[in-house]
Amino acid sequence: MSRLAPDYYADRALGESSRTSHDQAIRDFEAMAGAKGIGSITPADVARYADWLRQRPGRGGRESASVATITKSLGHIRAVLKWAAESKGILDASPGARVRPPREARITRGSPKRLPFETHTLAQIFGSPLYTGCQRGRHAEPGPCIAPADRRYFF
Incomplete structure (x- = not known):
């Protein structure tokens, strides 16, 4: 060669x-x-x-x-x-x-590989008022979910 x-x-x-x-x-x-x-x-x-x-x-x-x-x-x-x-x-x-x-x-350098979310962390995130319900005009207040679509998002 x-x-x-x-x-x-x-x-x-x-x-x-x-x-x-x-x-x-x-x-x-x-x-x-x-x-x-x-x-x-x-x-x-x-x-x-x-x-x-x-x-x-x-x-x-x-x-x-x-x-x-x-x-x-x-x-x-x-x-x-x-x-x-x-x-x-x-x-x-x-x-x-x-x-x-x-x-x-093929390894990543630096920090260890990111671990997935644990069950209690997911419950805390999705148990927040934003996901369980909120009232129009007041941010993240518990209640029936009647907010317009702009207040719903996926992180």
């Missing part, structure tokens, strides 16, 4: 940082998959690369690479393989076309 990189770059208008990122992804893929010819790369190799990226340590002491890094590196490899299939005709079809980053890698 690294032998095709100069032809790939000649067909694409990539900036210096993008080219550097592509080169790194190609080097990583070749280090993981071994010295394979581009014609012998299979979808299993690309999927194994995606798993390899997920298990690789991240920057700054993180235990795994970020989702953005995994997606970017896998996207570079998929783009080169697609180019080899469509533009050069080296491959019949791109082996990376259906490979996506592993679902386990």
Whole structure:
């Protein structure tokens, strides 16, 4: 794949940082998959690369690479393989076309995942006078629900 990189770059208008990122992804893929010819790369190799990226340590002491890094590196490899299939005709079809980053890698950073409402919280919200009834002209006062439609809403 690294032998095709100069032809790939000649067909694409990539900036210096993008080219550097592509080169790194190609080097990583070749280090993981071994010295394979581009014609012998299979979808299993690309999927194994995606798993390899997920298990690789991240920057700054993180235990795994970020989702953005995994997606970017896998996207570079998929783009080169697609180019080899469509533009050069080296491959019949791109082996990376259906490979996506592993679902386990799609995590949210920062706060923990938002939990659903608990039953007592929902009872408190929907037990308010706004939902149980209100009188026209006075906001959130208990009574039969005779307010016009503009006072009813869904949060």
